[in-house]
Amino acid sequence: MQVKLLLTAILASLSVIDASSILLVFALPGKSHAILGDGFLRWLLAAGHQVTYITPFPKNSMHPNLTVVDVSRNLELFHENLINIKAIFEKKVDMDSMDNLFHLMTNVGNRTFTNDNVQKIVMDSSQKFDAVIVEWLFWEVASGLSAVFDCPLIWFSTVEPHWMVTKLIDENLNPAYNPDFKTGNIPPFTFTQRVQELWKQIYRSVYLDLFFVPKEEELYQAVFGPAVAIRGKSLPSFHDVRFNASLMLGNSHVSLGQATRLPQSYKPIGGYHIDPDVKPLPEDLKKIFDNEKHGIIYFSMGSNLKSKDLPEKLKKDLLKMFGTLKYTVLWKFEEILPDLPRNVHIIKWAPQPSILAHPKTILFVTHGGLLSTTETIHFGVPIIGIPVFADQFNNVDRAVNKGFAKRVDLSYTIADDLKAAIVEITSNPRYAAKVKELSLIYHDRPVSPGKELVHWVEHVIKTKGAPHLRSPALYVPWYQKMYLDLAALILAGLIAIKIVLKRLFCSKTSITSEKKYN
Ligand SMILES: *[C@@H]1O[C@H](CO)[C@@H](O)[C@H](O)[C@H]1NC(C)=O
Numbered sequence: 001m002q003v004k005l006l007l008t009a010i011l012a013s014l015s016v017i018d019a020s021s022i023l024l025v026f027a028l029p030g031k032s033h034a035i036l037g038d039g040f041l042r043w044l045l046a047a048g049h050q051v052t053y054i055t056p057f058p059k060n061s062m063h064p065n066l067t068v069v070d071v072s073r074n075l076e077l078f079h080e081n082l083i084n085i086k087a088i089f090e091k092k093v094d095m096d097s098m099d100n101l102f103h104l105m106t107n108v109g110n111r112t113f114t115n116d117n118v119q120k121i122v123m124d125s126s127q128k129f130d131a132v133i134v135e136w137l138f139w140e141v142a143s144g145l146s147a148v149f150d151c152p153l154i155w156f157s158t159v160e161p162h163w164m165v166t167k168l169i170d171e172n173l174n175p176a177y178n179p180d181f182k183t184g185n186i187p188p189f190t191f192t193q194r195v196q197e198l199w200k201q202i203y204r205s206v207y208l209d210l211f212f213v214p215k216e217e218e219l220y221q222a223v224f225g226p227a228v229a230i231r232g233k234s235l236p237s238f239h240d241v242r243f244n245a246s247l248m249l250g251n252s253h254v255s256l257g258q259a260t261r262l263p264q265s266y267k268p269i270g271g272y273h274i275d276p277d278v279k280p281l282p283e284d285l286k287k288i289f290d291n292e293k294h295g296i297i298y299f300s301m302g303s304n305l306k307s308k309d310l311p312e313k314l315k316k317d318l319l320k321m322f323g324t325l326k327y328t329v330l331w332k333f334e335e336i337l338p339d340l341p342r343n344v345h346i347i348k349w350a351p352q353p354s355i356l357a358h359p360k361t362i363l364f365v366t367h368g369g370l371l372s373t374t375e376t377i378h379f380g381v382p383i384i385g386i387p388v389f390a391d392q393f394n395n396v397d398r399a400v401n402k403g404f405a406k407r408v409d410l411s412y413t414i415a416d417d418l419k420a421a422i423v424e425i426t427s428n429p430r431y432a433a434k435v436k437e438l439s440l441i442y443h444d445r446p447v448s449p450g451k452e453l454v455h456w457v458e459h460v461i462k463t464k465g466a467p468h469l470r471s472p473a474l475y476v477p478w479y480q481k482m483y484l485d486l487a488a489l490i491l492a493g494l495i496a497i498k499i500v501l502k503r504l505f506c507s508k509t510s511i512t513s514e515k516k517y518n
Pocket residue numbers: 147151152153236240241244246464465466
């Protein structure tokens with residue numbers, strides 16, 4: 001008995017030695033971003049680490065290793081009308097405005113790092129961290145945290161790798177075959193697309209450098225200057241810190257996106273947010289599934305699309321259309337509708353993973369958020385995507401391109417369009433076959449993405465910033481990468497030779513002509 005106690009004590013003390021203190025920053029006040037942040041939290045706590053979690057959705061968790069830093073003030077920036085369904089119906093919103101996006105993200109960054117709760121830890125010189133993990137959403141100012149706490153920085157990139165993030169740890173991706181995160185082009189590009197991609201990179205780089213980086217730098221000085229000063233150090237230049245991350249963990253995987261060529265310091269961990277233990281269905285849902293013979297269609301538009309925004313006629317049309325199907329439809333909706341057809345069930349809350357994991361679920365009708373498309377591949381269910389906002393258009397188009405999805409647009413004829421898509425997917429087996437094939441690729445990894453997450457975070461801490469993973473491309477200016485200096489040298493050489501030849505030739509001709517006249 002005593003030996004056993006002693007052993008546990010030794011083991012416990014060992015794990016204490018191994019435990020690190022990690023600062024986790026997920027500042028964007030969006031549900032899906034919080035799910036991604038919570039995923040990190042779950043894995044890091046399970047691995048025995050101490051986590052200080054900066055989040056706009058603080059929960060009352062009593063975990064002894066967790067400290068929550070409340071930035072719920074960020075929520076004020078995302079007022080209701082940001083995603084205005086009516087405006088989308090009438091195609092009045094400019095979803096592609098880069099200016100709006102930068103502006104919003106600068107504001108979120110600003111609010112986060114000047115927040116009193118964040119300032120409290122930043123200005124506390126006794127506060128120590130072994131690593132900082134930040135979800136990148138333009139706020140590169142966050143890299144200052146690594147200067148303050150003198151510890152390695154790990155970026156988390158939310159979407160498929162794109163040039164704006166790879167340039168922080170390596171270099172821009174080649175626009176000839178890598179799409180910008182908003183264009184939605186899928187390689188191989190046409191000539192026009194290739195030019196468009198090049199233009200976007202050049203234009204946005206200049207735009208960012210001229211209007212965005214100076215603002216970030218100002219904030220960097222204001223927020224982190226005093227914090228570094230009280231620790232008796234001086235603040236390194238923003239440029240040096242911005243490009244000094246040790247690692248980037250990406251919410252991506254080849255099964256979900258494309259086989260992008262990536263640096264050693266980028267590790268794809270797409271799917272880590274999905275809990276490997278799927279809970280059994282609750283009793284009421286289980287009964288519905290047990291009684292179903294033809295299959296279940298699960299319809300959920302996520303948290304963006306509120307039922308009150310949907311026109312009444314449309315809800316009626318949808319119900320009527322669902323009523324004509326032989327399948328059972330589970331509609332996640334926050335309002336109970338009258339005159340429900342026999343085969344339609346409205347559920348206010350849905351255990352999405354448990355529903356998708358069930359073999360009787362034959363189709364998922366979704367808004368196409370990144371997490372939902374990841375979950376469909378994880379569980380191998382084909383989708384109909386109805387994109388509403390932001391990256392959802394690209395996610396759905398990519399799924400259509402991969403061959404396991406149909407896209408239906410939000411419009412007043414949606415019931416008919418949706419019916420046609422449902423008929424196509426349920427009658428043509430190629431959609432289900434494709435998603436099963438991708439699911440196999442997705443799961444066929446040496447370790448699960450969650451374990452990989454923990455491994456690489458610990459690797460960075462153990463190796464004091466993993467300098468061996470650092471890309472040499474970071475030290476080479478762009479004109480040297482394109483050998484423009486060599487081109488200039490060759491050009492100068494050619495010009496010099498031409499001048500010399502001209503001199504020689506001219507003097508020769510003058511000599512010969514002199515001879516002639518003699
Ligand atoms: C860059 O990161 C490494 C590893 O974390 C650290 O040792 C170094 O001081 C950092 N440099 C700057 C300028 O922040």
